[in-house]
Amino acid sequence: MTNLEHIGAYFNMLGQVFKKPQKWKVFWELLFREIDDLGLKSLGIVTFIAFFVGGVIAIQTALNVDSPFIPKYLIGFATKRSMILEFAPTFMSVILAGKVGSYITSSIGTMRVTEQIDALEIMGINSLNYLVLPKVIAVLLFYPILVILAMFLGIFGGWVAGILTDLFFTEDYIMGIQLEFNPYFVKYAIIKTLVFAFVIVTVASYHGHNVRGGALEVGRASTKAVVWTSVVIILLNYFLTQMLLG
Amino acid sequence: MLEIKNLHKSFGDAHILKGISATFEKGETSLVIGQSGSGKTVFLKCMLGLHTPEEGIIDFDGRIFNGLKENEKRQIRKEIGMVFQGSALYDSMTVEENVMFPLKMFTNKIKQEMLERVNFVLNRVNLHNTNHMYPSELSGGMKKRVAIARAIVMNPKYLFCDEPNSGLDPQTAIVIDNLIREITQEYNITTVINSHDMNSVMEIGDKIVFLKDGLKAWEGTKNDIFKTENEAIVDFVYSSNLYKKVREALLKGQ
Missing domain, CATH: 3.40.50.300 (P-loop containing nucleotide triphosphate hydrolases)
Incomplete structure (x- = not known):
C-alpha cells in the first residue's frame, strides 16, 4: 500500500469507529476498563517525568541566566511557561505515544493474528467500533487530567529543585509562577492534548488492526505505530502552535 | 441450507x-x-x-x-457459530465471559439467565469447573470445547x-x-x-x-x-x- 492509500484507509477506519455502540452497557464497561488501562496506569510515568523535567528546566534556567540584570523570578516564570505550553502537552504526548501507543497496537495486533478480531466480525460485531471507540473516549476524557497534573508536578518539581540546590529562593520562584498568568495558555495546552490523544489512539489502532502475519509483524507494527504517532504529533504541534498562538 | x-x-x-x-x-x-x-x-x-x-x-x-x-x-x-483453528478465545476474558460474550452483545437477558445458558452449553461440551479459568490455563482440547460452547450459545x-x-x-x-x-x-x-x-x-x-x-x-x-x-x-x-x-x-x- 502507498502512503496515500494508508491515509485513505485510516479515514475509512475512523468512519467505522465513530458509529453508535452496538450495546451501550458493554460500551460503558469497556470505557471504564480503558480509563484504567490507558489513563490511570499512565499516572506513574507521567508523575515521574513531569516532576523531574520541571526540576531540570528550573536548574537549567537558573544556571544559564545568572546575570545580575536578569531577575531570579524569571526561573519560576520560565518553568511555568515551558511546562504549560510545551512540556506537559507535547512532551507527555510523545511519551504516552510510546507507552500507550505500543500497548494499543500490540494488543489489537495480537487479537488480529490470533483471529480474535475475525471472531468478533463473524459474530456481527463492528470490531473497530467495539475495540477503538472506548479507547478514544477514555483518552479524550482522561488525558487533559494527566496533562494538568503534569503541569502542576513540573512546576512543583522546579521548586523542589531550587530548594535542594539553593540556586534560587522560594519567594522569587513563587513570584515568577504567578507573574502574567494567562488562562488561555492552559486552554491551548488542553486543545493540543485532545488532538494528540486522538492521534495516539487512532494511529496505534490503525496499525494494530491492519497487522497481517504473526508475532514478528505485531512487533514491527508497534514500532511503526510509535514512530508515526510521534511524527504526526510533532507536525501537528507545529501547526497548532501557529494556529492557536501565532 | x-x-x-x-x-x-x-x-x-x-x-x-x-x-x-x-x-x-x-x-x-x-x-x-x-x-x-x-x-x-x-x-x-x-x-x-x-x-x-x-x-x-x-x-x-x-x-x-x-x-x-x-x-x-x-x-x-x-x-452463525464459528470454531477457529486456534480457538480464537478472548485472552482477557475467563471461560465464562468468553461463552457469555455473544449473549451480552445480542440479548437483553439478565445475568442469571445468561449464566444458566452458559453453564448449560459448557456442560453440553463436557467442561466442568472451568468457568473462572483463563484461556491460557486450558489445554488445546479444552480451548476447542470452549470455542464450540461459544459458537453454539446463541443457538446458531x-x-x-x-x-x-x-x-x-x-x-x-x-x-x-x-x-x-x-x-x-x-x-x-x-x-x-x-x-x-x-x-x-x-x-x-x-x-x-x-x-x-x-x-x-x-x-x-x-x-x-x-x-x-x-x-x-x-x-x-x-x-x-x-x-x-x-x-x-x-x-x-x-
Whole structure:
C-alpha cells in the first residue's frame, strides 16, 4: 500500500469507529476498563517525568541566566511557561505515544493474528467500533487530567529543585509562577492534548488492526505505530502552535 | 441450507477460487477437504463474509449474503457459530465471559439467565469447573470445547469449523469431531468443517467436498470415497498407507 492509500484507509477506519455502540452497557464497561488501562496506569510515568523535567528546566534556567540584570523570578516564570505550553502537552504526548501507543497496537495486533478480531466480525460485531471507540473516549476524557497534573508536578518539581540546590529562593520562584498568568495558555495546552490523544489512539489502532502475519509483524507494527504517532504529533504541534498562538 | 454457486475469488493475479458450487444441508456435517493451498480457507472465509468474492452467490436459506447491506449481513452473522483453528478465545476474558460474550452483545437477558445458558452449553461440551479459568490455563482440547460452547450459545443455524482438531492428539480429536456431529444433529444445524484430516472425514463426514487448485474436484459421502475412481481424491486419500491398505482390502471384498 502507498502512503496515500494508508491515509485513505485510516479515514475509512475512523468512519467505522465513530458509529453508535452496538450495546451501550458493554460500551460503558469497556470505557471504564480503558480509563484504567490507558489513563490511570499512565499516572506513574507521567508523575515521574513531569516532576523531574520541571526540576531540570528550573536548574537549567537558573544556571544559564545568572546575570545580575536578569531577575531570579524569571526561573519560576520560565518553568511555568515551558511546562504549560510545551512540556506537559507535547512532551507527555510523545511519551504516552510510546507507552500507550505500543500497548494499543500490540494488543489489537495480537487479537488480529490470533483471529480474535475475525471472531468478533463473524459474530456481527463492528470490531473497530467495539475495540477503538472506548479507547478514544477514555483518552479524550482522561488525558487533559494527566496533562494538568503534569503541569502542576513540573512546576512543583522546579521548586523542589531550587530548594535542594539553593540556586534560587522560594519567594522569587513563587513570584515568577504567578507573574502574567494567562488562562488561555492552559486552554491551548488542553486543545493540543485532545488532538494528540486522538492521534495516539487512532494511529496505534490503525496499525494494530491492519497487522497481517504473526508475532514478528505485531512487533514491527508497534514500532511503526510509535514512530508515526510521534511524527504526526510533532507536525501537528507545529501547526497548532501557529494556529492557536501565532 | 447453505448453497454456494460459482464462487470466484482472486488476490491480485492469484485466482484462488475458480467457480466453486456446493450445497450444505441442515442436520448434516459437511467437510470441505483438500491439500494445503487448495483454497479451503479462502472458501470458508468467503462463506463467512470475511472475504468478498468477485463472482458467485452465497445463499443462506434464500438470503443472498453477498448482495446484502452491512447491517443485514450482521443479522445473518448472528445466526452463525464459528470454531477457529486456534480457538480464537478472548485472552482477557475467563471461560465464562468468553461463552457469555455473544449473549451480552445480542440479548437483553439478565445475568442469571445468561449464566444458566452458559453453564448449560459448557456442560453440553463436557467442561466442568472451568468457568473462572483463563484461556491460557486450558489445554488445546479444552480451548476447542470452549470455542464450540461459544459458537453454539446463541443457538446458531449454521456452524463453521476451521480445522477443529488441528494440534490435538488423535483421541481428543475424535472426541471433538463426535461432539460437533452430535451438536449438528441435536440442534439441526448446517455444519461446514474445513479439514485435511482423513480421520475426521471417515468419522463424521456426512458429505465431503474435495477442493483441488481452487476447483471442486469431487463431491460425495464418506462411503463413496472407497469406491470412487476419481484420481484427484484417490491421490489425496491414499497418500496414507493405512487407507491404501483399507481400500485394497475393500476392493478385494475382504
